[in-house]
Structure formats: structure tokens, C-alpha cells
Amino acid sequence: MQKTKLTYSVTLLVAVMATALLFSSCQKPVKVACVGDSITEGAGIRMQSTDAYPVQLNTLLGEYYQVLNAGRSATTLLKSGDFPYWTCKEFSNVFAFQPDVIVIKLGTNDTKPKNWNEALYEQDYQALIDTFNTLPTHPKLYLCYPVPVFETRWGINDSTGVNGVIPVINRLSEKNQLPIIDFYHFMEGETKNFPDHIHPNEKAAERMAAFVANVLQS
Numbered sequence: 001m002q003k004t005k006l007t008y009s010v011t012l013l014v015a016v017m018a019t020a021l022l023f024s025s026c027q028k029p030v031k032v033a034c035v036g037d038s039i040t041e042g043a044g045i046r047m048q049s050t051d052a053y054p055v056q057l058n059t060l061l062g063e064y065y066q067v068l069n070a071g072r073s074a075t076t077l078l079k080s081g082d083f084p085y086w087t088c089k090e091f092s093n094v095f096a097f098q099p100d101v102i103v104i105k106l107g108t109n110d111t112k113p114k115n116w117n118e119a120l121y122e123q124d125y126q127a128l129i130d131t132f133n134t135l136p137t138h139p140k141l142y143l144c145y146p147v148p149v150f151e152t153r154w155g156i157n158d159s160t161g162v163n164g165v166i167p168v169i170n171r172l173s174e175k176n177q178l179p180i181i182d183f184y185h186f187m188e189g190e191t192k193n194f195p196d197h198i199h200p201n202e203k204a205a206e207r208m209a210a211f212v213a214n215v216l217q218s
Contacts, residue, residue: 040071
């Protein structure tokens with residue numbers, strides 16, 4: 001009788017463990033696409049493949065997440081900009097990836113005087129939101145404030161970011177009921193970790209990744 005009970009207990013334990021293992025192996029990872037420009041891609045970071053913020057985000061989030069770095073250097077959100085994100089392969093990669101979450105960080109290159117047009121920026125940003133909303137996965141979208149521009153370079157400037165880009169993001173967030181990731185104020189004290197005053201180094205990218213991970217998991 002005692003032997004029968006022991007055999008039953010062992011069998012039950014094995015069944016429970018097998019079920020748990022099967023469940024964990026069948027659980028699909030949450031797919032996160034990080035859309036952006038060179039700051040997302042990891043320009044200026046020696047090992048983009050390990051230290052760009054989306055890659056560090058992938059590590060921080062763990063095995064139940066899969067993060068795509070869909071950043072492309074020099075791109076604008078504006079369709080009329082000098083290098084529209086709409087035309088690059090990374091934009092297509094987002095649709096092939098079929099994400100559950102999309103983090104949008106575009107606007108830094110739009111601040112160049114030759115690119116900036118507030119009305120068109122807002123129009124094209126809404127079009128991007130609408131386009132991503134056509135994905136069958138119905139991804140949750142996060143709109144990101146740009147990181148600070150610590151010194152005007154290549155026409156990229158902080159004034160347009162603060163007085164143009166951020167107000168547009170605020171309006172679109174309210175209109176579409178979408179959350180904002182406030183990189184601007186979070187990274188304000190990180191001057192030393194932006195060697196060229198525009199792009200984050202590995203340390204700043206690590207802080208960005210931790211910030212996004214905290215938002216996504218809260």
C-alpha cells in the first residue's frame with residue numbers, strides 16, 4: 001500500500017513538472033520593436049551588437065521578451081525629411097517582426113532647420129501611428145520624447161526638440177491615448193555620457209534600456 005502511494009506521488013510530480021515545462025516552452029515571447037534613428041541604432045557605440053539600447057533592453061527584459069533594434073541612423077519621421085524612416089528597410093522589418101509592442105523614438109533629425117515643419121511632423125507622426133495600428137498583432141505603442149541635445153550639431157538642436165517635437169508628441173499622446181516615455185528629462189544630467197553631445201555612449205544606452213524596461217514591466 002505504501003509503495004503504491006509513493007509510486008502515485010512520483011507519477012503526479014512528474015506529470016506536474018512535465019506540464020509546467022510544456023507551458024513554458026510554448027509561451028511565446030513578447031516582441032518589442034524599437035523604432036528610431038542613430039540614437040536607437042547605436043551610432044558611436046563601439047559594439048552596437050551588444051551595447052545599443054535595444055540590445056541591452058533585450059537582456060534586461062529576459063527570456064520572455066524578444067527585442068528588435070529597428071533603428072536607422074540619420075532618419076527623420078517627416079516624409080519630406082532628408083532621410084525618411086518610411087523609406088528604409090528597418091521600417092519594413094517592423095512589419096515582418098510582427099511586434100506586440102512598438103517604442104517610437106523619432107524626431108532628433110527632424111529638428112534640423114532644413115527638415116523641420118511642425119504641421120507636417122504632426123501629420124506624419126499620426127500617419128505612422130495609424131500605419132502601425134494596422135498590424136494584426138495590435139501592438140501597444142509608446143511615444144518617446146527625444147533625448148536632450150547637449151550642443152547643436154549638424155543642425156540638430158535642443159530648442160526645436162523642446163518647443164516643437166515634444167509639444168507634438170504631447171498632443172498625439174492625448175489624441176490617441178498613448179503612453180509617453182520621457183527620455184528628455186530622464187537623461188538631462190547625462191552630458192558626460194553623450195561624447196559628441198548628440199549620441200549616448202554605452203553607459204547612457206544602459207540607462208535608457210533600464211528606463212524602458214521599467215516602463216514596459218510596470
